[in-house]
Amino acid sequence: MRFLVVIAVMVAAVGAFPSNAGYVLPAGNIGYSGIVRTDGTIEAFPGDFSHDIVLIGPSGIVTKSGKNVQLDRNLHRTKRSAGFVRPEGSVGYSGIVRTDGTIEAFPGDFSFDIVLIGPSGIVTKSGKNVQLDRNLHRTKRSAGFVRPEGSVGYSGIVRTDGTIEAFPGDFSYDIVLIGPSGIVTKSGKNVQLDRNLHRV
Incomplete structure (x- = not known):
């Protein structure tokens, strides 16, 4: 029962955010609060990390600080390089966050390529x-x-x-x-x- 409550809270938190509220994939859901996988595992994000998120894509999460999270097809963390951060913004496997305020998300197939x-x-x-x-x-x-x-x-x-x-x-x-x-x-x-x- 407690497990179901945690899932409901995380799914509700994901649904509470506007346009870039997260991602729903066959392997599970990614949101600002964490990841709920269809294999039954849950990964909750700490508050500081959640507030640092600017983009959630099918292969991971891009942050303002460059502490990105790269995900495999089953929504588990990978050991790939998270990209790089420059004064103009950051580039990762999920997309590009620029300091001019624009964001470009990459499709999943491109990210895994x-x-x-x-x-x-x-x-x-x-x-x-x-x-x-x-x-x-x-x-x-x-x-x-x-x-x-x-x-x-x-x-x-x-x-x-x-x-x-x-x-x-x-x-x-x-x-x-x-x-x-x-x-x-x-x-x-x-x-x-x-x-x-x-x-x-």
């Missing part, structure tokens, strides 16, 4: 990368290319051998062309790649 978050964007397994400008808004730059050996984008390289190479922000913003054999930059700091997408 992410393998690397860097200062200039997001690299995915499928090559559906997101390039970000200095204010953390999407840019219209080419996202790079995908080969059987992996994918190359403005944020870095994801290889099918399991290795990842993240590019620093200054290098990312310097890129003007990504081709099958390397990267060309405005400053001439080019990167040549071998057949396995490693630097030569």
Whole structure:
């Protein structure tokens, strides 16, 4: 009985919040008060964390302070990197929170496809990368290319051998062309790649 009361209180708390009140998924519910999973487990959030939340998405929670929570498909915490925080805002697996007041939530399929978050964007397994400008808004730059050996984008390289190479922000913003054999930059700091997408 006590278990049902706790669930009812948490579900009521989730329903009490406006538009971004949480998320209802087949695996359970995520709200500002915590997570209620269909496997019967409940995770309550401390008050300080609850008040820090600005965005709840299908793969986790983004906070003002960058203390994000990443969730797997069963709504349990994962050990993935939570992204990064910059003066312009924070980027995580669930979305982007900018200091200009705008929020961008990522769909679940995109969130679970992410393998690397860097200062200039997001690299995915499928090559559906997101390039970000200095204010953390999407840019219209080419996202790079995908080969059987992996994918190359403005944020870095994801290889099918399991290795990842993240590019620093200054290098990312310097890129003007990504081709099958390397990267060309405005400053001439080019990167040549071998057949396995490693630097030569």
